[in-house]
Amino acid sequence: MAKFTKYFGWLMGTVGTVLGIVGIVQLFMEEALWLKIVIVASIFIAIFIAAIVVTVISSRRNRNLVEGFVGDKSIMIQENKKYLTYMYKDHEYNDVCNIGMVFSRVFYIAAAYKSRYEIGVMIFISASQLKRDKLCATCLLDTGWTALLLGNKIERFEYDGVAYDSPDDFFKQSIIFAQRINDNALISKAYRHLCGYYLTIGNYTDAKECRQKSGDYLENMPNGTDKDRLLSNLIYTDAETAFLQHHYTEAEELCIRADGLKQGIDDDTREIRYYAQHGKILLMLDKIPDAKQLFTQGLDSSKRVKRLDEITKNTYGYAICLIREGQKHEAESLVKNMKKKYGDIPLFISDEFFKIEYARLLKILKNNNE
Numbered sequence: 584m585a586k587f588t589k590y591f592g593w594l595m596g597t598v599g600t601v602l603g604i605v606g607i608v609q610l611f612m613e614e615a616l617w618l619k620i621v622i623v624a625s626i627f628i629a630i631f632i633a634a635i636v637v638t639v640i641s642s643r644r645n646r647n648l649v650e651g652f653v654g655d656k657s658i659m660i661q662e663n664k665k666y667l668t669y670m671y672k673d674h675e676y677n678d679v680c681n682i683g684m685v686f687s688r689v690f691y692i693a694a695a696y697k698s699r700y701e702i703g704v705m706i707f708i709s710a711s712q713l714k715r716d717k718l719c720a721t722c723l724l725d726t727g728w729t730a731l732l733l734g735n736k737i738e739r740f741e742y743d744g745v746a747y748d749s750p751d752d753f754f755k756q757s758i759i760f761a762q763r764i765n766d767n768a769l770i771s772k773a774y775r776h777l778c779g780y781y782l783t784i785g786n787y788t789d790a791k792e793c794r795q796k797s798g799d800y801l802e803n804m805p806n807g808t809d810k811d812r813l814l815s816n817l818i819y820t821d822a823e824t825a826f827l828q829h830h831y832t833e834a835e836e837l838c839i840r841a842d843g844l845k846q847g848i849d850d851d852t853r854e855i856r857y858y859a860q861h862g863k864i865l866l867m868l869d870k871i872p873d874a875k876q877l878f879t880q881g882l883d884s885s886k887r888v889k890r891l892d893e894i895t896k897n898t899y900g901y902a903i904c905l906i907r908e909g910q911k912h913e914a915e916s917l918v919k920n921m922k923k924k925y926g927d928i929p930l931f932i933s934d935e936f937f938k939i940e941y942a943r944l945l946k947i948l949k950n951n952n953e
Contacts, residue, residue: 654891654926660695667702676709680718683709687725694891694928700729700737708742720760720769724776727753731780732929750780771800771813775820782820782827783932794820815844819860826860827933831867838864855884859896863936866903875904895921895928899937906944915945 654660663686670678683706690699703726710718730737731750739748747753754777761769774797781790797817804810818841825834838861845857858881865874878900885893898921902914918941930937 654693654928655695655698657693657695660690660693660698663689664698664702667705671705671709676712679705679709680713680715684718684722687722691725691729692888692890694925696729696732696929697736700726700733703729704740711743716760716763717766717769720757720764720766720773723753723757723760724769724773727751727757727780728776731783732931734929734932751777754780767800767803768809768813771797771804771817774800775813775817778820779823782824787824787828790824794824811844815841818844819857822860822864823933826864826867829867831864834864835861835868855881855888855890855893858884859893859900859934859937862897862900863934866900866907866940871904871907875901878904891925891928892930892934894925895930896934896937899941903937903941903944906941906948911945911948914941 667679667683667686670682683702686702687699687706690696690702703722707719707722707726710722727750730747730753737749739746741747745752745756747756754773757773758770758777761773774793778790778793778797781787781793794817797820801810801813801817804813818837822834822837822841825831825837838857842857842861858877862874862877862881865871865877878897881893881897882901885891885897898917902917905911905914905917
């Protein structure tokens with residue numbers, strides 16, 4: 584029915600346009616023929632241009648709505664952020680906390696990092712107003728990790744006498760809130776995140792200390808799924824440390840160990856992050872077929888749950904494998920199509936390895952061909 588309604592609308596629009604043009608021409612009956620032709624042609628051209636503009640605008644909007652939620656500029660992200668901002672300004676702090684944390688996860692998956700950071704600040708202040716210490720600790724962890732992804736693009740803010748200038752400020756404050764309620768899991772996680780921050784800036788001494796504290800608090804937890812999940816994540820951090828220090832064999836062994844621990848205890852949106860991490864280690868060990876298989880699995884999984892950062896990492900990883908196998912054009916086409924659809928998604932600092940390695944290999948090929 585909708586199809587026939589659309590065609591009927593086009594028909595009526597065409598008939599109306601023709602009748603309108605005939606009416607306008609009647610106003611110029613006494614004028615020269617060439618002037619009539621110019622008037623009619625001008626009207627048709629104006630209508631044609633207007634139709635193109637309307638079609639393009641409508642197409643972009645529909646594509647944005649249908650293809651999903653890519654980045655900060657998408658309609659879904661902007662509308663939800665606006666909705667949360669209204670609640671925050673009206674001091675509806677409970678709603679900001681409860682609804683905001685749902686939005687936060689969605690924004691992260693959608694790679695809307697700037698928007699996630701902005702609502703993270705609102706959620707944290709709202710939770711603090713309500714004395715919800717656990718939520719404060721959790722929100723600070725999420726916002727600090729997002730700040731880490733944004734790099735120097737974060738907007739500094741100050742609250743309750745504490746200035747938040749860099750990712751480590753968020754993680755340190757998260758530890759304070761988590762210690763108030765003796766939440767060993769959150770304290771361990773915060774120290775692990777702080778360790779990750781120090782790794783990215785090459786401060787291995789403080790990273791090692793934070794890793795030790797993370798493990799100590801983890802030991803105080805009762806055995807079970809939660810402990811296993813945190814332990815597997817901590818071992819992945821150890822693998823990342825080994826990778827950054829170029830100890831690739833050790834990094835692979837740690838990844839395999841962590842893989843065994845995490846099986847079946849993480850949801851899809853979290854579990855997929857390990858394909859690329861393990862894959863890049865295999866690349867450095869020159870195990871191209873194995874790496875390619877992991878990147879393929881990572882791509883399939885990340886596309887299924889629309890994890891744009893993981894799509895980006897696994898696409899670059901797979902493209903690197905293709906180049907190493909002599910399939911340069913296929914690799915370039917893969918990356919080009921990915922960027923066209925999703926844009927240039929920011930990656931965690933150590934994961935910039937993928938973009939750097941891809942560019943390096945292309946440059947080598949270009950120099951060899953000159």
